[in-house]
Amino acid sequence: MLQNNPELKSKIDQLWNKFWSGGISNPLTAIEQITYLLFMKRLDEIDQKKQADAEWNDEPYTSKFEGQWIPPEYRARKDDSDTDDEWQKKLEDEKRYAIDKGNLRWSEFKRMQAEDMLQHVQNKVFPFLKDLNGGESNFTHHMRNAVFIIPKPALLVEAVKTIDEIFVIMEKDSQEKGQAFQDIQGDVYEFLLSEIASAGKNGQFRTPRHIIKLVADLVQPKLGDKIADPACGSGGFLLGAYQYIITDLAKKAGAKDLTPDEDGFTRTSIAAGLTENAQNILQATLHGYDIDATMVRLGLMNLMMHGVNEPNIDYKDTLSKSYLEETEYNIIMANPPFTGSIDKGDINENLTLSTTKTELLFVENIYRLLKKGGTAGVVIPQGVLFSSGKAFVELRKILVDRCDLKAVVTLPSGVFKPYAGVSTAILLFTKVWGTKDTVTEPATKHTWFYEMTADGYSLDDKRAKQEGYGDLQEIITKYHTRNAETDCEDRIISDTHKCFMVPRDEIASDDNNYDLSLSRYKQDIFEIVEYEKPDIILNRLIKAEVGDIEDSELNKIESGIVRELLELKGMIG
Structure with a gap:
C-alpha cells in the first residue's frame, strides 16, 4: 500500500497542495481534474507500449493518436438535399478544423510553454479525450458534461510535471519490488479517492483493494459470466472481477511468471494474452451503476486505464422505480452504501422489504438481480446480521430460505479506516429460488462462518502494512475446502481455529430470528484458573x-x- 512508499505519498500530497493553492479547493473537483490528467498520461503510455509490442511481434496495430481528428462541432453533416458538389464542399471545409492526433499525446504537449499548454489541453486534448470512443459510445455519453477547469497555466505545468514524477516512482517501484504497475497505480488512485471530503457520507466508503481481491477469490467469476455492481463508485469491484478472470485465463494458458503480491494474491492486469473474442466477451459482461455522475466518469476512466476499452458503467439508481432489470446477472460483487436511506416513494415496487434503509434494500435488490444459480459477494454492516427489526429478519429469511447462504465472513472494525470504524461482514450467497417461486425446500443446508481478526494491515487510521497476509489466504483456502460433516463439530474460536459451519435448522429456529452473527453460534472457552492461597x-x-x-x-x-x-x-x- 501507499503508506509504505513515503516518496510516492509525498508527491501525491504535493499534487493536492498545488491544486489547493491553485484555486481548486473542492476535493471532488480536484480528484476529477487529476483523473483527467492521469488518464491522458496513461493513454499515451499504453498506446506507445501497444505500438512497440505490435512492431516487435510484427502484428498490425492502429494507434489512437494516428491520423487526424475533427471536433464534433465541425464535422460535416450530409443533408438529404445536398448535391455531390455541396457535400464535397462541406468535406473540404471540415478539413480546416482537422487536428493532428499525434500532437494530442501527453508526451508532446508536456513540452509546451505554460500558456500554450493550457490552451492546447483545454481546446484540443480534452475535447479529443471526451470524444475518444466515438460519438455513440457510453464513455462519450457520460463525458459530455465533463469540464476541464484547471484555471492557471502554472498549475497545469506543475501538475503535469508532478504526475510525470509520480509515474517514474511507480515504474521504479514496480521493477524493484515486483509489484504490478497497475496495482501501484491502484494504490495512487485509492489514496487520491481517500482525500475526497465527502467520503463516508451516506455510507459511501472506498473498498480496500485486498478486500476486493478476497471477494473475487471467494466468488470466482469466470469468462462468460455476466457481472454487475449496482453501486459501483469508481469501479473497484468490476476491476477486481476483470483482473481475476484474466489472471485465471493466464494461468490456464501456462503463464509462469505470476507471483503473489503483498497480500498473497496472484494477479495480472495484462490482457494481451486474450484472444480478441475473449476480450470482447469479457468487456461486454462487466456492468456497473452509480447515482453520482462524477463517480461514473471516474469509474469509466479507471477501467479504461486498466485495459477495458469500452466499460459498461451508467448513471442509474438501481433502487428506483425506473430501474427494471431483474434476473440478469451470474455474478454480483458489491459494497453498497451503508446507513443511508431513500425516499419511500422512489423505491422500486418489486422490492418487498418494508424499509427505506439502503443497506437492506441493496441486498434484496442484489438477490433480485441475480439469475437462478447466480452468486453474490456483498460487503454489509454487521448490524444486518443480527438486528431484530422486521425488515432485517425478513432479509435474512430471504438469504437463508431462497438462497444458499454459503458464508458469513466477519471483518474487524478497522478495515474501512480512515473512512469509518464500522464493523462489516462479507455475505456469500447463491440464488436458488426466484422472487415469485414458492419455496418447497429451504435452499441453505449449512452456512460457513469465519471470524477475521487481521487483514494484513494495522487496524488504525494509518493502515500500515504488517508482516504476512493476516487471515486473507486462510479464508480462501478454508472456504473452498469447507465440509459440513466435520466443520460443524468445533465452534471454539481461537488464534488457530477461526471458522465453523452451522446447520440451517439452527439458524432458522423459532427463537433465533434467523440471526447470522458469528457470536451467536461460537462456543466460549472457560479456563479454570487456580490461585495461590x-x-x-x-x-x-x-x-x-x-x-x-x-x-x-x-x-x-x-x-x-x-x-x-x-x-x-x-x-x-
Whole structure:
C-alpha cells in the first residue's frame, strides 16, 4: 500500500497542495481534474507500449493518436438535399478544423510553454479525450458534461510535471519490488479517492483493494459470466472481477511468471494474452451503476486505464422505480452504501422489504438481480446480521430460505479506516429460488462462518502494512475446502481455529430470528484458573519488603507496610 512508499505519498500530497493553492479547493473537483490528467498520461503510455509490442511481434496495430481528428462541432453533416458538389464542399471545409492526433499525446504537449499548454489541453486534448470512443459510445455519453477547469497555466505545468514524477516512482517501484504497475497505480488512485471530503457520507466508503481481491477469490467469476455492481463508485469491484478472470485465463494458458503480491494474491492486469473474442466477451459482461455522475466518469476512466476499452458503467439508481432489470446477472460483487436511506416513494415496487434503509434494500435488490444459480459477494454492516427489526429478519429469511447462504465472513472494525470504524461482514450467497417461486425446500443446508481478526494491515487510521497476509489466504483456502460433516463439530474460536459451519435448522429456529452473527453460534472457552492461597501471597509480599528474615524477628520491624501485612496475615490465620 501507499503508506509504505513515503516518496510516492509525498508527491501525491504535493499534487493536492498545488491544486489547493491553485484555486481548486473542492476535493471532488480536484480528484476529477487529476483523473483527467492521469488518464491522458496513461493513454499515451499504453498506446506507445501497444505500438512497440505490435512492431516487435510484427502484428498490425492502429494507434489512437494516428491520423487526424475533427471536433464534433465541425464535422460535416450530409443533408438529404445536398448535391455531390455541396457535400464535397462541406468535406473540404471540415478539413480546416482537422487536428493532428499525434500532437494530442501527453508526451508532446508536456513540452509546451505554460500558456500554450493550457490552451492546447483545454481546446484540443480534452475535447479529443471526451470524444475518444466515438460519438455513440457510453464513455462519450457520460463525458459530455465533463469540464476541464484547471484555471492557471502554472498549475497545469506543475501538475503535469508532478504526475510525470509520480509515474517514474511507480515504474521504479514496480521493477524493484515486483509489484504490478497497475496495482501501484491502484494504490495512487485509492489514496487520491481517500482525500475526497465527502467520503463516508451516506455510507459511501472506498473498498480496500485486498478486500476486493478476497471477494473475487471467494466468488470466482469466470469468462462468460455476466457481472454487475449496482453501486459501483469508481469501479473497484468490476476491476477486481476483470483482473481475476484474466489472471485465471493466464494461468490456464501456462503463464509462469505470476507471483503473489503483498497480500498473497496472484494477479495480472495484462490482457494481451486474450484472444480478441475473449476480450470482447469479457468487456461486454462487466456492468456497473452509480447515482453520482462524477463517480461514473471516474469509474469509466479507471477501467479504461486498466485495459477495458469500452466499460459498461451508467448513471442509474438501481433502487428506483425506473430501474427494471431483474434476473440478469451470474455474478454480483458489491459494497453498497451503508446507513443511508431513500425516499419511500422512489423505491422500486418489486422490492418487498418494508424499509427505506439502503443497506437492506441493496441486498434484496442484489438477490433480485441475480439469475437462478447466480452468486453474490456483498460487503454489509454487521448490524444486518443480527438486528431484530422486521425488515432485517425478513432479509435474512430471504438469504437463508431462497438462497444458499454459503458464508458469513466477519471483518474487524478497522478495515474501512480512515473512512469509518464500522464493523462489516462479507455475505456469500447463491440464488436458488426466484422472487415469485414458492419455496418447497429451504435452499441453505449449512452456512460457513469465519471470524477475521487481521487483514494484513494495522487496524488504525494509518493502515500500515504488517508482516504476512493476516487471515486473507486462510479464508480462501478454508472456504473452498469447507465440509459440513466435520466443520460443524468445533465452534471454539481461537488464534488457530477461526471458522465453523452451522446447520440451517439452527439458524432458522423459532427463537433465533434467523440471526447470522458469528457470536451467536461460537462456543466460549472457560479456563479454570487456580490461585495461590492468601498466606503464600502475603509471605511473598512481606519477603519483597524485608528480604530473608526469621519469622521471630518480623514483629520487631517498624515498617508500616510490613506491620499491616502481618496484621492481615494474622486475620486470615
